[in-house]
Amino acid sequence: MPFDLHSINLFDMGKQFVFTLTLQKISFLAVAFMTFASAVAVVTMKNIFHSLLFLVLTFLGVAGIYLLLSADFLAAVQVLVYIGAITVLIMFALMLTSKLMAKRVSQTMEQWIVALPVTLGILVVLIRLVVLNPWGMKAAPAGPTTGIIGTSLMTKYLLPFELASIVLLVAVVGAILLAKEDKSDDPS
Amino acid sequence: MCDFSKNIMELTWLIPVLPILAFGLILLTGRRGPGEGAYIGIAGIAASFLLSLAVTVITVASALGGHEFHPFTHSVVWATLGNIDVRMGFAVDQLTVMMLMVVTTVTLLVQVYSIGYMHGDPRYPRYYAYLSLFSAAMLSLVISDNLLLFYMSWELVGLASYLLIGFWFEKPSAMRAAKKAFIVTRLGDVGLFLGLIVLFWYTGTVNMQEMFAAVPSLMGTTLKIASVALPVLPLAGILLFAGAVGKSAQFPLHVWLPDAMEGPTPVSALIHAATMVAAGVYLVGRMYPVFAYEPHSITLTVVTVIGVTTAIMAATIATVQHDIKRVLAYSTISQLGYMMFGLGVGGYTAGLLHLMTHAFFKANLFLGSGSVIHGTGTQDMRQMGGLSKKMPTTYWTFLIATAALMGLPFTSGFFSKDEILLEAFHTSLPIFWLGLGAAFLTAFYMTRLVALTFWGEARDPSIHAHESPRVMTIPLIVLAVLSLVSGYIAWPSNNIFHHLVHFGDGAAVPFSWTVMLLATSAAFLGLGLGLALYLRPVISPSIFREKLPWAYNLLQNKFYFDEFYWAVLVVPLFWITKVLARFDARIVDGLVNGVGYATLGLSIAYSWFDRVVVDGIVNLVGGATRISGRVLRYGQTGVLQNYALVAFTGVLVLAWFYLFR
């Protein structure tokens, strides 16, 4: 049963082990709720700029989840890349297309009435999968991850790593080409 | 072997890859490349040269290091045939590094030389591209650890040779020579391929080391073809040797090499003197365990007979030719025959030593003749003469290489030729005397060549010879030095070369003063006769032509080999082709036409059926499609998210269906 809260026993100070476990669970629930709530806000806010702010909050929540999974390096990457880079990128795009921000029209399409049941249906499928599947896996204690990730990236995953850099380069060049003002074709 | 050396050795695969990269780069850049492509090619081969040098130093050091030496091998699975993994890889041993050094050194020098020689050619970048392709193929042939890769490289060097002989394809003679070279060597290649298949069939591997390990178990095995039982080992050996005969221009497939002189002279030096034609000798050396499965095996006897025949025959032809390059070409054939019979009489070390020294001095001779041709604009020795003063560098380097080819004492050829004769002396006296005769003839025709070209007075006043540019003379000097000193690694009392490259237990044949004195006196005799005829004409040079006109004509026409092949092979082939063509026109075409008419009749019947029945159905389908399209087009809004919604709905339906039903 996923949402089993029976083991919460905040006041049993004698059993240190149980206490840490429950603290983990509580913090997970708090972070997960924050993530979920801000994600819902991202997709429902009228003002797209507010959506963006909630997106930052969602990213932070996911970073928190990473920390709970003892993925320290990924949490740092999440903060740096998503909050530091992608959010700023989206903000630039918003400013460049800012004429639309002033209009107070609804940001949601009429098809949401159909989209909502479909989405909920997919959610039901996923949750049923999660609940019905006997995972039976236990987490073992884990140490710092940065060293291991660095080593694997430089040895076993060297080729994909280099390819990723090429993909990024291509994306940068492509983005510049797409976004640059095309003066040659413009007769005016 | 320390880790650093091991890392270097693992880079051996780069040696052929670098020139092939240069090849691609030159093709891409063309005339815009640095030095119109020349610098790319030179950089590629220079890098290969340095790497080969490192590999050689490491290999030689570890072979001389006292420990038991194992060839360095490295291979990857290339294809899986049934339950046999075909592996591709390289193996480095002493023989490999010797060839690596020869090939990379000569290629590097020839490429540098070509900057001057090919200057201003309209297809200059292409020339360097072909040269790079050739070096890549040749180097991969050398380092290959299996016969399959060896065979592929073998064909690739043949292709490069074809392209370079026909480099000036506007000349019909060059075009014909290229075709001839390709087709004639192909005859031998078929043998090589059959030999490969026989060995693969009986040993189940293409890897050379594994083949050699399996050789003793094949001793009694025979292959039955229509109640004739052929012993497998001699069969495979002779088939392999057929490949060597084609590539190394041995009798009776030697006819392509003199014609191949239509190519640019540096190409003749590189491909048709130093490296590719030596590949046949290298093949015999590499597959020696298959050839020498027992001392004095049938295979080795065949090799010896073919080799000594070639050596004598080509040397006699060379004495009467007028074209400077043709003399050298026949000399090359003769020397290759020398190496072959050296290997055949059991002189593994001697034959391969001669391969190396010959590569240096013959490349030197060809490049020198290229310099002469460059300076005078003719290849006919009768128009030359007196060039020693006008082209001093060319003259002196040429003289050194000539001395080495004659085997005059203390040049490189002296050591290698003596070793071959020594081996022959201990194995078979008739072969020894024939070899000695070839040595005498060699000394004679080389004296004649030098005398006609460089000595005396200029015979054609219209030719104003000039010395070649520095970029051409420096490779000549380097090669001349190599021609002088490269034999000293086989000094009889301290034979390092023999220590490195030997077969079996590798006991050296004892040195013999008799053989050395006989060989040297044969060389000096030839030299003396040449001087007597051409320097101070004590005897008239034309005496031979006047006294024995039939023999002279026989030699002048190269024993009528080309005419013989034309009459015996090419003309009947044309005749068969004509008969087949007539058969084709009458009977096959008649059949085809009959089938055609029958088809026409049937078609008329079908067309009616088609119009009425099939078209009706097709029109029905078309109409239905049109109506449904009219309805469905309202679903195509062009709005991205409508489509996405439909897609996700589909995902939901499918997932639900597959997971929970």
Next chain:
Amino acid sequence: MIPLEWYLALAAVLFCTGIFGVLTRRNAIGILMGIELMLNAANINLVAFARYMHPTILTGHIFAIFVITIAAAEAAVGLAIIISIYRNIELINVDKINVMKW
């Protein structure tokens, strides 16, 4: 210890929120945000499985890093496309862009 299912459930919820965003936002930038949410959900799954299956090998982490890389590239190109569209037709509301008819 937190059960694995909790992480998977959170990822599923986040993923579906992303889908909803993609399907319903008028603004093309909003669609991109939805896609980022979906990618994050996938990353949570990857890291969670890595943690619970092979805590020392971290293949899931490596995957997550590559997903983040791709997400960054995708965001850059996507936003460039949006700016390009905006410059050409002064509009980034996807429900008004119906050129995908042909």
